[in-house]
Amino acid sequence: MKTDLTGGLRPEQDLMLGAAPEDPEMRQGVSMWISLDDPARGLGFPRLGLEAVASEWDRPRHMFQAAWTDGRVVLVAAPGALARGDGPAGRSTVWSSGPFEVRCHEPFRRWTVHYEGTAIDTTVQDQVAGTVDPGRSVDVSFHLECDMAVPPFVQGTLGREARGRMSGDSVEAAFMGGVGGFRFEQLFRGEGSFRAGGGSEQTFSCTGLRILRQGVRDTRGFWGHCWQSALFPSGRAFGYIAYPPRPDGSPSYSEGFVFDGAGELVPAMLVEAPWMTDFVPLGGKVPLVLESERGTATIAAETFVSLVHRQLPDFPPVHQGCVQYMWDGEVAYGMIERSYPADQISW
Numbered sequence: 001m002k003t004d005l006t007g008g009l010r011p012e013q014d015l016m017l018g019a020a021p022e023d024p025e026m027r028q029g030v031s032m033w034i035s036l037d038d039p040a041r042g043l044g045f046p047r048l049g050l051e052a053v054a055s056e057w058d059r060p061r062h063m064f065q066a067a068w069t070d071g072r073v074v075l076v077a078a079p080g081a082l083a084r085g086d087g088p089a090g091r092s093t094v095w096s097s098g099p100f101e102v103r104c105h106e107p108f109r110r111w112t113v114h115y116e117g118t119a120i121d122t123t124v125q126d127q128v129a130g131t132v133d134p135g136r137s138v139d140v141s142f143h144l145e146c147d148m149a150v151p152p153f154v155q156g157t158l159g160r161e162a163r164g165r166m167s168g169d170s171v172e173a174a175f176m177g178g179v180g181g182f183r184f185e186q187l188f189r190g191e192g193s194f195r196a197g198g199g200s201e202q203t204f205s206c207t208g209l210r211i212l213r214q215g216v217r218d219t220r221g222f223w224g225h226c227w228q229s230a231l232f233p234s235g236r237a238f239g240y241i242a243y244p245p246r247p248d249g250s251p252s253y254s255e256g257f258v259f260d261g262a263g264e265l266v267p268a269m270l271v272e273a274p275w276m277t278d279f280v281p282l283g284g285k286v287p288l289v290l291e292s293e294r295g296t297a298t299i300a301a302e303t304f305v306s307l308v309h310r311q312l313p314d315f316p317p318v319h320q321g322c323v324q325y326m327w328d329g330e331v332a333y334g335m336i337e338r339s340y341p342a343d344q345i346s347w
Contacts, residue, residue: 001262006108007151009184014107015091017214020057025216027053027177030095030102031063032113034144034190034208035230035322035333041204042069043194044305044322046335048113048142049211050097058082062100064115064140065320066196067305069282073127074138074196075307076119108152108186111210113144121197124281127308128347138197146190146208150237150259154184158267162255172243172253174218175225181215185239187231207231209239209335219314223247224341226273228288228301230325230334235261238290238297238327242270244340258292268292274301276319276340279347281306286323286336300326303336316341 006014017028031049045066052060059079067073080098087093093104099117104110121138155176156166165172177183188208195201209229223246229239240256257265274286284303289296306321318339325332 003151003262004264005148005151007154007265009108009152009154011107012087012089012091013182014212015087015093015104016085016095016212018085018087018090018092021054023180023216024055025053026180027051027213027215027217029177029211029213031211032102032144032146032208033229033322033335034192034206035335037205037207037333039304039324039333041202042305043067043202043204044333045142046305046307046320046322047337048100048115050095050100050102052082052097060095060097062097062115064100064117064119064142065307066119066140066194067124067307067321069304071123071125071282072121073124073307074119074121074140076117076140109148111146111148111188113142113146115140115142119196124307127310128279128281130310141195141201142192144190144192144206146188146210148186148188148210149207149231149235150187151265152184152186153239153257153265154182155241155255158255158257158265162253165253171221174216175222175243176215176253177213177217178215181213183211183213183215185209185211185229187229187237187239189231207333222315222339224276224316224339226275226338228286228323228334228336230323230332232325232327232330232332234330236327236330237261238268238299240268240270240273240288240290242273244275256290258290258294258297260294266292266294268297271296274338276317276338276345279308279319279345281308281319281321297327301336304333310342315339317345
């Protein structure tokens with residue numbers, strides 16, 4: 001069975017905007033989650049990315065994060081100068097913020113990421129305690145080449161209920177950032193290199209998740225989410241994003257898929273999710289259950305690197321990490337991001 005890696009989208013939909021949108025609140029975000037194929041390296045990259053709002057288009061923010069199994073974390077989030085790139089019909093194949101660059105070489109097929117700069121050298125334990133020393137920094141060099149392996153998961157397209165939650169001016173659509181635009185994510189395989197401080201350069205193979213988002217986003221009042229995804233050696237994959245019930249107890253947005261290794265994404269319903277009622281950065285159990293026309297997928301999961309942000313504006317505490325997943329005896333390494341109201345989390 002042939003796989004269409006575009007998922008029916010047009011090539012220009014996988015490119016960045018070439019100029020600031022007219023709406024000053026319009027945002028664009030590109031991010032990557034990277035999990036090494038060899039867990040013995042003891043390392044993962046729980047989110048790298050760029051983010052810009054139209055009113056500050058020439059100074060997009062970049063984020064680089066790496067985490068180790070011993071709790072070490074290096075991270076940076078800062079604005080940087082924009083370098084303009086060329087592309088068709090007002091689009092751009094390149095987007096950058098100072099030392100961070102993402103580049104589309106072939107839409108829905110080949111992307112690269114490069115970072116050459118500094119980052120804060122700390123631990124996830126310091127993040128939890130609020131004792132991160134921003135003056136402790138380390139030089140970082142990172143390069144990634146990635147080849148897409150699964151059709152894009154476009155939020156609000158895998159079922160009538162999800163489409164309703166992500167359409168119009170619903171609060172869930174505003175949280176996702178799809179108002180006036182769209183968002184999708186795509187699993188990939190990659191090869192890369194990394195160096196931190198005076199350590200030797202590491203080369204690695206990996207799987208990962210790439211996200212492109214363009215739209216007006218408003219996360220005021222956000223009440224939490226759970227987001228997991230992984231690509232297995234056999235080629236099969238899963239992914240979902242879900243919000244817990246609204247504060248009044250009524251249902252909220254939930255959408256997911258399973259993938260057989262070829263063909264199209266198969267819509268899946270989330271049955272069980274590891275809501276962030278507690279936080280165990282290393283060795284935390286984060287299992288999930290998805291149901292689809294393929295049956296019930298019961299997936300065991302355990303965190304092996306994590307970081308946490310407890311003081312984000314207009315956002316509850318958020319956990320970002322890399323996870324070992326086991327599905328019917330097959331093991332993969334993938335991503336997790338989740339958040340929950342601060343007063344309902346056990347630290």
